[in-house]
Amino acid sequence: LARNQLHGGATLYGILLGAIGAGAVAGVFLLPRARASVGADGAVVAGQVGTAAALALFGFAPDAPVAIAACVLAGASWITVLASLNVSAQSALPEWVRGRGLAIYVTVFFGTMSAGSALWGLIAERLGLAPAQYLAAAGMLVALAATRRWRLHGPALDLTPSMHWPEPVLAGAVQGDAGPVLVTLEYTVPAENRSAFLAALARLERERKRDGAYAWEVFEDTAHAGRMLETFLVDSWHEHLRQHERVTNADRIIQEHVHRLTRGPPRVTHYIAARERPHE
Template sequence: MLLAATLLGVLTLGGMTTSWVLLALTFAIGVGAAMNSPAWQAILPEMVPVRDLRPAVALNAMSVNLARALGPALAGLVIAATSAGLVFLLNALSFLGVMLVLYRWRSEPRAGNLPTERTLGAIRAGLRYVRHAQPLRVVLWRTGAFILFGSILWALLPVLSRNLGLRSTGYGALLGCFGIGAVAGGMFLPKVRHRRSTDSLLGAATVLLAAVILGLAYVSSFVGLCLVMVIGGLAWIVIMSSLNAAAQTAVPGWVRARALAVYQLVFQGGVALGSALWGAVASRFDLPTAFLAASFGLILGLVLTSRFRLEAGESLDLTPSLHWPEPTIIIEPSPDDGPVLVMVEYCIDPQQASEFALAMQVLRVIRLRDGGTNWGLYQDSSDVSRVVETFVVESWAEHQRQHERVTRSDRAVEEAVRSFHQGEGPKVSHLFYLRGSRKP
């Protein structure tokens, strides 16, 4: 982003910026922002205690919306006094400030002697976690249902301003009002968060934003629009801080950046898809129809996704439990040895087989989420009290990472499963392919 902004500033000052150059460098800045955003959000939990995470997320969202409101106004003043090229160079200078802060910030080193995950393997692990993590999938569903319709605010507000005869100053004033509402919402949130659940706050803010979008369809006075935008900023900050905080608290630290990248993909993809959709609707019909449809869509999305509760992720204790014992091995495998077949043998009361199988389905999701594949549960035909759980891990290093990924909430699930076991702890075996045999 620093290089792209600097190049854009230099080319603009030199009079060499064409539409294609502007699009290409804007695309480059967008790529940088897409890479930066998940990492930026992932380090928030390292900067503040857990109890302060939600206010920190709200403060971060408030600063983004404040910058969105003040940025165009400041840029307009700089352009009026100097030129557009200087605006781009000042933008590049801001990246230097961020880099300096990150350079001086020292995070606590993470203990561990496992090799670094390979890029493709890390991507697979992140996607696998998202696939099997129900609390995070709830956040993704709620985010998609919101942003597909809420994106109309940013897609058609410039068109609305133009149709009402507002110039750049008027449009900037509307954004400023939105920023004022966002700041007010950020200050308002901590006072009500202790009295209202996340889902109730999200629902109320969504209904309020739907009313704001409906108001954009019928309010034609500038003062009225400013008031509507203030309310919209308040509703937007409540929604965004609720979703961001839910995404942050739904995943453990080892996969947080990857999970938030998927969250950002859903959000930004929804913005792109929604902008194209509402632009097409406005072109085919008119602006009031588009705003009316989006307002109805927000309410419909809220109704359809309300059964997915964000509070489910708040009750999880994602602290690593580190309770798995070290495997008993004669010859130390290399990290890349594998795949590894893990077998866990249980001795249960056959009369409780159905209840045991149900409890194992919860554990199955945890195994698959943390790196296992080909999970299975088998009962010995010669001894019906003997039940064997199996799953495959791609390498010995990946299985060792499984040991580090088990959380305290996962441990509670394992203890519920082991309550069915009779005798000493279940026997755990680790099997490698015999050298010379053919791997499937």
Template sequence: MLSNIGTWMHDVGAGWLMTSLSPSPMFVALVQTAGALPVFLLSLLAGALADTMDRRKLLLMVQIAMGVIALALGLVVWFGLTTPWVLLGFTLLMGIGTALSAPAWQAIVPSLVPRPSLQQAIATNSVGINVSRAIGPALAGVLITSIGVAIPFFVNAVSFIVVVAALIWWKPPAAAEKRLPREQLFHAMRAGVRFALHSKPLKSTLVRAVAFFLFASAYWALLPVIVRQVLQGGALLYGIILGCVGAGAVIGAMVLPPLRKKLGPDRSVMAGTLGTAFTLVVFAVVPHPVVAGAFSFLAGASWIMVLTSLNVSAQVALPDWVRARGLAIFVTVFFGSMTAGSMIWGQTAVRAGVPAALLIAAAGSVVAMLLTRKAKLQLGADLDLAPSMHWPEPLIDQ
């Protein structure tokens, strides 16, 4: 959570810095694209790495590298050397780090809790992420206003020390000794894709993920422009709005489980989609900071309802031997949808205006929800896809 505070501060700093370097909505939306594109391109490779090597060591190496990159960006901004393309380049590097670590982070969750507690564990993890989302943006807004836009990047660099220390302290349970050679990387990637192509529970989850994230990305991609151009606000208001989103997500994670249990995963995703669409409409037609802050709570609660339902659906569809690769495919679809959506809505805002882009995204999300409602979630909850081990142990040539 402490490290995620630094990450959210970094995101706020990058988005707000771009609005001062280039007022074009397209360039502002490209900040999210640069962060999401590497995850879309590299997640499957990262998932194969996480399934074929020590996940803890992989995470340690990547987190140290990301800390160095964050520090370098802070120095570049501090000395006034930033251009729009330099900022996008550093954002791309941070996105590569996120891509290499995301499948491993998700894959270790089932090793921390028993299977019946998986949904609660994912929700708890989401609470931590969204507590940091509530704190980080608001803190970034205060620091940018009072000290300078470089400070969030320095804080983010320091925050990586926390997560590196946690990984060093964590001692994962001893894995069973493997007598077979380690799976080859590209063969592992091919096996992961083959599993995804033949897994109906995973395919249904991916279809529903595209239907939501492609249109929900309009909110995240255009929010800096909404604050600066539509709401006529500054960095502090931007941080407060994001903080309201995080607070809404935290409250949602705490009060929505009974509702999710009553509705089930499919209707929960539909309810979250409708909440997101309603928020986009309000942002488009009521340009008032107080109203925007209030409905950002709804946006956060809707986001956490959909994200948790989709994440649990992906987790229960996957056995451990292919878990990181399957989750990498889920992450690829997630960030691919966010990347494509950011580019689409940024260009739409340039041509038709920000309010029109938000209204089109809201309508599209409702239509996509209706078209994909037959793709059911959590179909793999009752399946045991672990190897049966009914065959004799192979003889190994020493």
């Protein structure tokens, strides 16, 4: 842009970069007000529209002042989207998995940024700088549909640990690496609640698997109407104890809804894979 379109040199290039930085700083001060008035999703939409406008101005820019103004707008829009995504990613993850979740988020974010930079460089080389900028602006506006489809903020969830699971009843000491562990929960479900119970239990399945369970299933007793058995496996006893620490207050609401559809609380039983004990 600085060299080919505006026929400038290193000085103009530095000014354009400085304008992007100035726009980003201004965006930091404007972002709290924007989030308070339109929310995180609205801030992202504003950032997308601003980025599209900046790209269109880059393609049109007949002189340095227009390009500088576009850079200020681009910087403010960039920081608006980046900050909104970062905050939403952190608030959407429970504490126990936040570090790993953010690592994946950052990898995807900057990985796609690098791949996108290479792609748009090839497009600009084939089509020319201005057509590539106009095409990128149009693509940004098309991407607004994704913003409407996948929103950053759904219902507010309390992701703090609830610690409401009781400690397992043990007949003796259990080695932490013993496993796998089979957990069963026996429910008594009135006939009129059967469909609602199974639907609620499907939501509970996602929670169990998220916290480390696998081979989740629900069984129905053929001899006793209404008796349901939820089962799942966990790799080890230590891993199951970590499940107790990972259950959030939002999960507790789901579990309480399941329990309201049954007659009384479930009967919970733990089994550990039987292994021959070494001779002393």
